[in-house]
Amino acid sequence: MITTDTNILIIGLGLIGGSYARGLSKKGYQVSAIDIDPDSIGYALEQGLIRAGSTEPDPALCEAADLIVFALYPTAMIDWVKEHQHLFRPGALLTDVAGVKCGVLDVIQGTLREDLEFIGSHPMAGREVYGVRNSDESIFKIANFIVTPTEKNTPQAIAVARQLGQLLDFHTVVELDPATHDEMIGFVSQLTHAIAVSLMTCNNDQNLQDYTGDSFRDLTRIARINEKMWSELFLLNRKVLIDQIDSFTAELGRMREMLCRQDRAALEEMFRHSTRRRALFDR
């Protein structure tokens, strides 16, 4: 389990990696980091978010690590592991923060050295700003931390991943198998972003903002989107997302048919159903 002697190495010191570093260091854990950006490492050292850092895959930092957290985009993480896994010492535990799991875990667990273990984690948190300078561990307080074990994982690794979520003060820490995780994320996160973006780009009228109320703003808030990260997440989970788009489009098409045949009773029933279902999601 994680103790104050555990050497935690964060690879990728952006918003999420930085928030991990901030939260763990505040509680007295030993955190170091690797990031290609000298400014990020310099800032983190200066602010006491990390005890040591490097802009390269530093052999000493890697060799010393008991627990490695990859806070990189999924494809960058896959490349990093393939290229540099020889630097880790036997028995080290690796985890991540990626928003999709199946395509990522398959590849990494399939290429990992026998004497290392990789356990998937997904901190469901974020902000609309980026980088370690915007890091803030309080974003975890209302968020879910999802551990996604596979048959390759040991109970010890699962327990450490769960403990990490607890140390970071996530609202809830749960386990899901990777396929169920990706299915759920395809709906609650990816489909909502796909809808927001499409709503934002389907109409180029320059004057709409003058007449826009809160509902349009609510639906498009997440249409300001990090294009590199989200195109990667969408593509890694494309089969699930395409199915979710199809199911949503069919439902909107059902409403369209009610409008065509002027079926007021069916519309009212659909609105009552949506009202009842939305009530379940109120916090």
Add this chain to the structure above:
Amino acid sequence: MITTDTNILIIGLGLIGGSYARGLSKKGYQVSAIDIDPDSIGYALEQGLIRAGSTEPDPALCEAADLIVFALYPTAMIDWVKEHQHLFRPGALLTDVAGVKCGVLDVIQGTLREDLEFIGSHPMAGREVYGVRNSDESIFKIANFIVTPTEKNTPQAIAVARQLGQLLDFHTVVELDPATHDEMIGFVSQLTHAIAVSLMTCNNDQNLQDYTGDSFRDLTRIARINEKMWSELFLLNRKVLIDQIDSFTAELGRMREMLCRQDRAALEEMFRHSTRRRALFDR
């Protein structure tokens, strides 16, 4: 123009009618009301929102009115005008609060007595609760008030409608022709509600709420919806709304194609476009 001598009659004392009464009475204007619900009239009298009220189409109240505001659902308003317009005195000005205009104004202006005038208004405001007891004129402060003149309207009536929006402290008071209004509302309001409802009803998984983040909550907040009012508004504007659904569905389909052919460059360009466009809507 409206003065403190103007006799203002509100027909339909729900959330919007009540908020008009509250805002106008606070500023010293003379307001009376008609509503079928005795509790609404009783509450409004007791709280000083109105000086006089009735649960029936009271001839004396109608005869005395200079300015009549219909705060009823569109079809109920059309029926009311047809049945009771003989009660108004020559020269009275009528207006409304309906969220769609073309189908409503055509019918009312087509059946109205020659010596009455009806000018369309749309206060773009609301809450997720109903009734005069929840009325609150402060909801107008951030909202748009849209006057929708037709060729049947006089400059005097347009000026009075604009003044009403100003007296109620709307953020902006603007004029749009009814067709442009309905086109705009079909996009910024009706399409967003259609999307939120469909997103809420396309997946019946009972466990989703455990994993739901802010983005899903944002997109479905308006899926709690007054089924009587919205089915009426949707059907009255169905041609516009069907076109908006088609345009949105085509855009989401375009994204789906990008996913099918794994076109990362196209996805990134779509996300950059949406990010740029969303920035225009920030307040």
